[in-house]
């Protein structure tokens with residue numbers, strides 16, 4: 021027998037995921053405009069791999085393929101993987117990464133909604149550990165034409181010095197490690213723009229725009245982006261104020277790397293993140309602080325992925341400790 | 355005077371669908387061919403049948419006497435002949451049957467003698483008894499006996515009239531307020547008097563401008579009364595939500611407003627109080643909205659006991675695509691298992707449902723922990739956590755997440771993008787927990803009974819010994835007196851202390867029994883009783899078996915009858 025409520029809001033997982041994909045478009049557009057159309061090839065490769073992997077696993081698990089494939093969650097994972105990987109990474113790196121994300125991280129834990137870790141971030145961490153070189157070669161914005169990008173993606177020979185650079189974070193970090201100059205001098209180099217990596221700032225802005233759209237559509241709440249951005253900026257500010265020659269400004273950190281993508285699309289992953297309002301603040305702030313620390317003191321230039329996974333591990337505890345008061349129990353002891 | 359509004363967390367905005375049925379005035383439903391009046395108003399509030407088959411009854415004649423603290427009287431809705439008394443299917447999702455009186459109307463509508471009740475000159479107790487004898491229960495849906503809800507008459511500062519009517523589709527309160535505002539206000543004044551409150555706040559959702567205007571103008575003459583317009587967010591008319599919105603007071607689970615200085619009655623109840631007091635008429639009819647997939651939606655004044663089938667015909671012939679009839683609103687109502695069931699005091703709305711208006715839920719998908727349900731929950735729970743544990747049958751855990759604070763409003767199910775019937779999981783989990791508690795209580799009781807029997811046997815042995823000793827002593831004394839007296843007076847004298855001993859033993863046994871009796875069945879406050887009652891009602895709705903043995907009820911019933 022079917023029970024009340026007999027009416028439901030027009031909402032579906034598919035709709036939620038579709039909104040997320042839509043929100044990624046401004047960032048992708050900026051990406052294509054500033055960096056090149058190679059990202060579209062990566063997105064396509066990732067999407068196809070994800071759908072194929074999802075279908076295969078669903079079939080093996082004897083689950084209805086149609087509804088689950090149609091929920092678009094695999095596509096969101098695929099896009100996030102493609103967007104946080106270097107544009108010119110060989111195709112098979114993307115394929116392996118997506119397989120890791122979909123099969124190992126999502127389905128081995130029980131499928132949609134069950135994975136304690138963010139699939140895209142596990143994929144990123146796996147690949148940066150397995151292929152550190154390939155994962156650090158980013159095209160300098162606007163300097164590689166589509167043909168070259170495509171060639172590299174399809175596995176063309178890499179003349180590393182000529183065609184690839186590093187991300188702004190990487191460049192700054194290496195520069196500082198070598199000890200050739202201080203932050204201010206380094207940032208005057210060509211590869212830096214007004215606030216972050218040249219060209220990449222625009223991509224960040226695109227993500228920001230998409231993020232605001234997600235907020236407006238209530239797919240995400242303000243807690244995570246605000247806490248993440250505030251924590252990352254605050255931590256950066258502490259170091260920057262203490263030693264401006266050694267540490268870049270908060271703005272640089274926000275505009276560089278995957279900060280904006282992370283703020284609105286990665287830390288906000290509902291499945292692997294905290295769920296209570298206070299828990300969300302703690303979770304995202306934790307990612308922000310850890311990401312900064314890893315960026316500056318860890319072995320890898322971009323620390324967000326590791327930070328997210330570390331905080332993923334804390335989610336059960338965070339959620340447990342931050343259960344909100346229920347109606348009528350405001351005065352109760354926790 | 356203006357009232358500061360407090361908002362409650364969550365809630366959902368639904369398509370009101372009020373306009374379908376709110377446009378036409380209330381019409382009187384014609385007399386049906388037969389009325390089926392249930393004697394049991396809820397799981398525990400039964401009444402005792404006062405009529406026999408073949409008996410003629412007048413309109414308003416009492417056919418059921420109130421039984422127990424929560425009992426209210428039941429009346430013949432019209433004049434006619436009692437044709438049968440027997441179990442009849444009730445409007446419950448589970449197809450519950452209860453004892454009902456079937457009356458064949460004679461069409462004459464001959465009233466029994468009745469007179470206005472002078473509530474200003476009578477004592478409070480008399481007034482409450484009158485309400486009980488008029489069969490007054492809450493008409494908002496919970497059918498809680500009004501005389502119980504009116505409480506002790508002290509400590510309550512604010513009376514709230516609930517005219518929010520937040521469930522989509524239902525417009526019976528809307529029409530009532532538009533058409534009978536003055537009468538409602540008289541009822542409210544009486545309620546306020548009985549409850550001893552000063553303030554009277556009438557909460558109405560902002561989607562009912564006509565009702566607001568009508569109530570405002572009726573209010574003007576009543577000092578201390580005010581209509582407060584509240585935002586139309588489901589479940590703004592939930593009692594706890596309305597109290598919170600109007601006063602900021604939060605009533606936790608298991609407590610009633612009275613403990614916090616507020617009490618809340620539905621506008622329909624206030625109207626019924628007016629009829630009972632000013633006209634001496636018992637509660638024998640109510641307004642029912644007919645709407646949904648029908649040609650002529652509207653509101654009808656319907657005699658309690660009218661078969662749903664007959665009533666539905668008033669909205670036009672059943673359309674081919676009508677696949678269910680929902681009693682109540684679409685958020686908390688239930689599909690009727692059978693259309694022979696009668697309209698009861700709780701029946702506020704009948705919705706003809708079709709797939710077009712109320713499509714079946716798409717298949718359930720996995721929870722993505724998006725938190726929409728938590729954002730929508732007016733009880734500020736984390737439904738997905740409760741769901742997780744309820745699904746795993748980990749009920750203890752679900753309870754830790756405050757399962758019992760869930761008011762079953764359905765907001766979580768409404769918003770879930772994965773189409774998970776969350777509230778079904780919660781109803782299920784609650785009923786499972788109650789079933790376990792009951793088993794445990796039964797075991798406790800058995801143990802206590804066993805211990806008591808042991809104790810009693812011990813006691814009896816001692817008493818026997820004591821009696822023998824006493825008798826021996828007496829005989830000795832008599833012998834010592836050297837009495838020539840015959841044996842019989844001596845025996846009688848010996849009998850007396852024996853009786854005294856037995857009486858003393860009985861008294862002790864009684865005291866002991868009172869001490870060991872499970873706390874959940876005796877010495878309950880009426881509110882706790884009400885809660886249990888409510889629980890049992892829901893259990894029944896869920897198709898779970900009968901409440902704990904009738905024996906548990908017995909002492910209370912007797913007490914109440916004695917009282």
Ligand code: SF4
Nearest residue numbers: 721722724725727770
């Ligand atoms: S709304 Fe549904 S999918 Fe979202 S957290 Fe709640 S139960 Fe899970």
Ligand code: SF4
Nearest residue numbers: 731760761763764766
């Ligand atoms: S049904 Fe229960 S859990 Fe769901 S929204 Fe209502 S109160 Fe919250």
